[in-house]
Amino acid sequence: MRAWKFGNDVNTDLITPGRYTITTDKTKLGKIAFIEHRPEFAREVKAGDIIVAGENFGCGSSREHAPVAIKAAGVSAVLAKSFARIFFRNAINIGLPLFVCEEVDRIDDGDLVEINFETGQIRDKTKDMVLKAKPLPKFIQKIVEKGGLVNFLRSEGYV
Amino acid sequence: MGLTITEKILANASRKSEVASGDVVIADVDIVMAHDSTAPLAVEGLYKIGKKVFDPDKIVIVFDHFFPAPSVDAARLHQKVRNFVTEQKIPNFFTDGVCHQILVEKFVSPGNVIVGADSHTCTEGAVGAFSTGLGSTDIAGAMATGKCWFKIPESLEFNLSGSPEKGVYAKDVILNIIGQVGADGALYKAAEFTGDYVKNASVSSRLTLCNMAVEMGAKNGIIEADEKTRNFLGREGKIFESDKDAVYEDEYEIQVDTIGPQVACPPTVDNVKPVTSVEGEKIDQAYIGTCTNGRSEDIEIATKILKGKRIAENVRLLVIPASTKIYLDTFGKGYLQEIIKSGGIICNPGCGPCVGRHEGVLAEGETCISTQNRNFSGRMGHPKAEIYLASPATVAASALAGEIVDPRGYV
Numbered sequence: 247m248r249a250w251k252f253g254n255d256v257n258t259d260l261i262t263p264g265r266y267t268i269t270t271d272k273t274k275l276g277k278i279a280f281i282e283h284r285p286e287f288a289r290e291v292k293a294g295d296i297i298v299a300g301e302n303f304g305c306g307s308s309r310e311h312a313p314v315a316i317k318a319a320g321v322s323a324v325l326a327k328s329f330a331r332i333f334f335r336n337a338i339n340i341g342l343p344l345f346v347c348e349e350v351d352r353i354d355d356g357d358l359v360e361i362n363f364e365t366g367q368i369r370d371k372t373k374d375m376v377l378k379a380k381p382l383p384k385f386i387q388k389i390v391e392k393g394g395l396v397n398f399l400r401s402e403g404y405v
Numbered sequence: 406m407g408l409t410i411t412e413k414i415l416a417n418a419s420r421k422s423e424v425a426s427g428d429v430v431i432a433d434v435d436i437v438m439a440h441d442s443t444a445p446l447a448v449e450g451l452y453k454i455g456k457k458v459f460d461p462d463k464i465v466i467v468f469d470h471f472f473p474a475p476s477v478d479a480a481r482l483h484q485k486v487r488n489f490v491t492e493q494k495i496p497n498f499f500t501d502g503v504c505h506q507i508l509v510e511k512f513v514s515p516g517n518v519i520v521g522a523d524s525h526t527c528t529e530g531a532v533g534a535f536s537t538g539l540g541s542t543d544i545a546g547a548m549a550t551g552k553c554w555f556k557i558p559e560s561l562e563f564n565l566s567g568s569p570e571k572g573v574y575a576k577d578v579i580l581n582i583i584g585q586v587g588a589d590g591a592l593y594k595a596a597e598f599t600g601d602y603v604k605n606a607s608v609s610s611r612l613t614l615c616n617m618a619v620e621m622g623a624k625n626g627i628i629e630a631d632e633k634t635r636n637f638l639g640r641e642g643k644i645f646e647s648d649k650d651a652v653y654e655d656e657y658e659i660q661v662d663t664i665g666p667q668v669a670c671p672p673t674v675d676n677v678k679p680v681t682s683v684e685g686e687k688i689d690q691a692y693i694g695t696c697t698n699g700r701s702e703d704i705e706i707a708t709k710i711l712k713g714k715r716i717a718e719n720v721r722l723l724v725i726p727a728s729t730k731i732y733l734d735t736f737g738k739g740y741l742q743e744i745i746k747s748g749g750i751i752c753n754p755g756c757g758p759c760v761g762r763h764e765g766v767l768a769e770g771e772t773c774i775s776t777q778n779r780n781f782s783g784r785m786g787h788p789k790a791e792i793y794l795a796s797p798a799t800v801a802a803s804a805l806a807g808e809i810v811d812p813r814g815y816v
């Protein structure tokens with residue numbers, strides 16, 4: 247799957263500018279992912295592609311439109327050195343897989359990358375190298391395993 | 406081992422005698438807030454869960470991000486949320502100000518746990534509450550259950566001492582801090598503000614400090630409540646104090662008397678410079694308002710600078726009180742009339758152009774100086790418009806000059 251490389255502190259206004267988020271329509275949101283920051287992204291992204299970013303990915307607003315747009319665009323996972331707090335929760339809650347990995351600098355834009363969602367092993371096929379993601383905290387793993395917050399609340403008997 | 410205010414509030418809300426950073430707790434929440442931009446997705450989340458809200462009295466819905474509706478799409482979202490409010494019999498529905506200001510004026514008490522579908526929900530920590538921003542699905546979960554999970558954050562202490570020189574305000578102090586620590590300098594952490602500067606500061610200034618905690622990545626900003634807080638709120642609540650031996654991951658000592666007026670330059674909030682280094686930068690728009698700096702104190706500071714003068718010909722000046730209460734207060738004191746006479750435009754209480762959805766968006770190549778908290782590309786209109794963040798004094802003085810100026814020559 248193609249890696250789309252981004253820098254540090256990619257904020258939610260770059261992912262989904264506020265002026266475009268007066269909607270909850272997932273298809274529309276998928277089309278506006280990075281619309282101004284990287285206009286070719288939504289046009290060329292293929293189902294299964296991954297985003298690779300630096301520190302503090304998703305900082306800024308609490309808008310869930312940001313991870314929803316990324317997921318709706320077809321992205322299968324986001325790999326970053328660190329994530330902003332609200333974006334992290336939002337992505338987990340809606341079932342967009344995230345991986346924290348210190349070594350993402352070794353991956354370049356356009357590399358073919360495969361992730362083993364179970365083990366967190368990341369294989370860069372272009373460079374023939376293997377990287378490892380940090381495991382998520384146990385509590386969060388449970389939410390991920392259930393496929394998001396709504397299912398988690400149900401299965402744990404909260405609702 | 407001692408505990409911080411944040412740890413004590415979260416322990417109390419999850420009925421634990423002690424907690425340590427890193428623990429995951431499930432806490433009862435006192436207030437769950439969503440606004441017109443985030444409520445639509447939260448409503449969809451709640452419908453998916455298939456339950457009613459846990460307690461209609463504890464839900465607060467505010468239309469502020471694009472109210473009155475600027476487009477059919479916006480009106481449709483408003484309609485959807487209004488239907489939800491009616492059907493769930495939620496009594497706390499407002500259209501008269503920015504959500505954080507409404508919460509502080511009407512609901513928050515010291516010791517509360519507050520979750521809001523807005524990243525600047527950290528603002529409300531200024532009155533001694535644990536208050537944090539979440540996304541819409543988390544908010545839907547909290548609306549359904551009255552509970553929310555939190556990882557107990559490590560705390561950072563920002564010890565602020567001294568008194569600022571004339572023309573320097575809480576906004577300059579917090580911009581300076583963010584410039585020092587960076588956009589992820591407090592990632593996942595509680596930012597606690599202490600010291601004699603904070604003790605002496607008005608509640609309005611304390612709100613400005615906590616409002617921008619998220620701009621350094623913090624989970625919450627927090628300030629110990631005191632008599633001043635109780636007088637401001639008119640509510641008692643429960644005051645928690647950090648123990649003398651509370652553990653902070655890091656402590657920052659900041660002398661506010663060494664800080665001059667600051668600006669955050671485009672396109673990131675941590676790109677902070679002394680105003681003197683950007684003096685002369687031409688502006689097209691100046692905006693005073695928002696949850697950061699739209700209170701009476703801020704409008705008073707601006708009025709004193711603008712009174713009897715005329716803003717530069719090429720500049721639009723927008724002044725938006727953060728709530729109707731502030732609107733009436735500043736109108737009663739004659740401030741708004743002076744601003745209008747100086748060439749300013751007053752809009753209805755709410756977010757205004759802060760997030761670029763209506764009234765006051767920028768064209769390509771335009772520059773705005775604003776009292777808001779974010780200057781990201783595309784935030785206020787065209788992605789090639791530039792936003793500088795500054796105090797109300799710097800914004801008002803710059804509106805007169807038509808370019809960014811040091812406000813110390815104007816106060």
Ligand code: SF4
Nearest residue numbers: 503695696756759760
């Ligand atoms: S005033 Fe600006 S920062 Fe504050 S809640 Fe509204 S849009 Fe967000």
